[in-house]
Amino acid sequence: MPVAVSALTGGARASARKRAWWVKSVDRPALGEKTADFKRFSGDNIFAIYRQLKTKRDGAGSFEAEQAAKAKRMAGWMREGKPGFRLPDHQLSEGAWTLMKANEPGAGLLSWTRISVRTPAELGVGRHTAPPEEMAETVKAAARLYGAGLVGIAPMNEAYVNLRQEKKDIVFEDAEVPAVTGTKYVIPKKMKWVVAIAIPMDLDLLARAPTALGDAATGLGYSHSAFAVASLAEFIRGLGYQAIPSVNDTALSVPFAVEAGIGELSRLNKLVTPEFGPAVRLCKVFTDLPMACDKPVDFGLVEFCKKCKKCAEACPSRALSFDDEPSFKTRGPWNNPGHKAWFEDSYKCYQYWQKVGNGCGICLASCPYTKAAQAWIHGAVKATASIAPAADGFFRIMDNAFGYGRQHDPERWWTKDAPWVRRG
Numbered sequence: 001m002p003v004a005v006s007a008l009t010g011g012a013r014a015s016a017r018k019r020a021w022w023v024k025s026v027d028r029p030a031l032g033e034k035t036a037d038f039k040r041f042s043g044d045n046i047f048a049i050y051r052q053l054k055t056k057r058d059g060a061g062s063f064e065a066e067q068a069a070k071a072k073r074m075a076g077w078m079r080e081g082k083p084g085f086r087l088p089d090h091q092l093s094e095g096a097w098t099l100m101k102a103n104e105p106g107a108g109l110l111s112w113t114r115i116s117v118r119t120p121a122e123l124g125v126g127r128h129t130a131p132p133e134e135m136a137e138t139v140k141a142a143a144r145l146y147g148a149g150l151v152g153i154a155p156m157n158e159a160y161v162n163l164r165q166e167k168k169d170i171v172f173e174d175a176e177v178p179a180v181t182g183t184k185y186v187i188p189k190k191m192k193w194v195v196a197i198a199i200p201m202d203l204d205l206l207a208r209a210p211t212a213l214g215d216a217a218t219g220l221g222y223s224h225s226a227f228a229v230a231s232l233a234e235f236i237r238g239l240g241y242q243a244i245p246s247v248n249d250t251a252l253s254v255p256f257a258v259e260a261g262i263g264e265l266s267r268l269n270k271l272v273t274p275e276f277g278p279a280v281r282l283c284k285v286f287t288d289l290p291m292a293c294d295k296p297v298d299f300g301l302v303e304f305c306k307k308c309k310k311c312a313e314a315c316p317s318r319a320l321s322f323d324d325e326p327s328f329k330t331r332g333p334w335n336n337p338g339h340k341a342w343f344e345d346s347y348k349c350y351q352y353w354q355k356v357g358n359g360c361g362i363c364l365a366s367c368p369y370t371k372a373a374q375a376w377i378h379g380a381v382k383a384t385a386s387i388a389p390a391a392d393g394f395f396r397i398m399d400n401a402f403g404y405g406r407q408h409d410p411e412r413w414w415t416k417d418a419p420w421v422r423r424g
């Protein structure tokens with residue numbers, strides 16, 4: 001029997017439990033398998049690509065002019081106290097991003113070498129050994145403690161690792177330890193395992209997208225990711241092995257998460273998980289610690305996405321695909337060819353971010369799978385969708401009827417809706 005990906009649901013510290021019966025373990029994912037055309041991604045992020053394309057399309061200085069106009073508009077919103085964009089809203093987001101912004105790939109919390117943990121040799125013991133299945137459970141338990149809502153193990157695949165970052169090549173070598181030199185990032189070839197992690201986003205904040213409060217949900221997810229992978233890397237090093245922590249840097253997170261059984265590739269061209277929908281941030285740790293790998297999952301998502309299209313309709317910039325079927329047709333240099341997907345127009349998406357002054361996230365909030373995992377009605381709906389795709393349209397209509405996906409009042413977050421207020 002395959003090792004099930006462990007899920008921690010409900011937000012509080014809890015023991016690992018098996019997933020719902022309708023989450024099936026499969027040999028091949030419904031979407032996301034790669035062809036021979038699939039190549040290592042350049043590593044250029046959408047921010048750099050957008051800047052280049054904007055200059056090419058609208059002329060020299062157009063990017064800088066757009067940024068200046070954005071800054072002026074945001075200052076105006078702060079002065080006039082526009083809900084969701086006031087100074088406290090903006091700074092709440094800035095605070096949430098702190099841990100993520102303070103760490104460059106390969107440095108600080110994201111160091112590729114030991115930060116402070118003492119090695120087994122320093123403690124006078126040998127390194128920890130156990131059968132691969134037990135090792136996987138040990139590492140997953142630690143990952144959950146550090147904040148993973150979902151965690152699975154995938155085999156390393158060099159094709160998913162970026163070619164470059166920070167103007168240096170990322171290379172695989174017969175090395176004993178990972179290294180960051182003046183010219184390259186070195187991943188030892190013996191690092192054959194990837195711990196794929198999904199960090200749940202704060203739904204109260206995400207429901208305020210596309211305001212600064214919605215952006216705080218993204219920042220918090222990234223900062224929690226940095227903490228989780230840094231802590232897990234130190235734990236693994238403390239057992240006597242090598243570990244490289246990674247958030248959005250170094251490699252694509254989605255294909256590793258698909259292969260580790262965290263979720264499925266969706267119309268968003270992002271991962272959707274059975275428990276948290278797309279409202280997660282993905283991160284990972286590469287290691288030479290031998291562990292049993294998980295398998296991909298199928299919970300009927302791809303068939304559901306074919307009919308649903310709720311995210312595409314909700315997207316204000318029309319960046320998401322309305323096609324009935326996924327295809328091999330990419331939409332820009334931010335997409336990697338060589339696999340079937342509903343490819344998105346990231347240029348349009350990022351252009352909209354410039355209008356609102358921060359990240360958006362409306363599509364994540366609108367997805368019917370973005371629900372508190374413990375709500376029984378949604379478990380029943382998701383279960384039925386996994387076995388009866390014909391009913392998918394009905395569930396989408398019901399999702400609308402329940403009012404999900406509608407933006408919540410930003411000002412209520414500071415008073416009535418904040419979790420600590422509810423608890424009181």
Ligand code: SF4
Nearest residue numbers: 315349360361362363
């Ligand atoms: S983040 Fe906003 S603009 Fe971008 S795809 Fe999602 S809904 Fe559209």
Ligand code: SF4
Nearest residue numbers: 266305308309311367
């Ligand atoms: S909103 Fe609908 S179409 Fe979009 S990812 Fe979610 S289930 Fe798929």
